[in-house]
Amino acid sequence: MTTPNHGGRRPGSGRPALHPDGTVRTLSASVPRELVDMRDRLAQRWKCSRSAALTRVIREHKRR
Numbered sequence: 116m117t118t119p120n121h122g123g124r125r126p127g128s129g130r131p132a133l134h135p136d137g138t139v140r141t142l143s144a145s146v147p148r149e150l151v152d153m154r155d156r157l158a159q160r161w162k163c164s165r166s167a168a169l170t171r172v173i174r175e176h177k178r179r
Contacts, residue, residue, distance in 0.1 A: 157171075157172065
């Protein structure tokens with residue numbers, strides 16, 4: 116039997132990473148509704164996604 120010569124991973128194939136930090140991980144957490152509402156308000160104020168707002172809050176807290 117012959118080996119198929121199509122498909123599989125190839126260098127440079129696939130969709131490029133869209134996030135400026137490269138690979139990102141999905142996070143799922145249960146938090147109080149008031150914190151979710153706070154994150155939503157920050158995202159609106161900063162004109163960014165809710166994920167970007169949460170990332171910014173975590174990074175700013177990390178610098179303390």
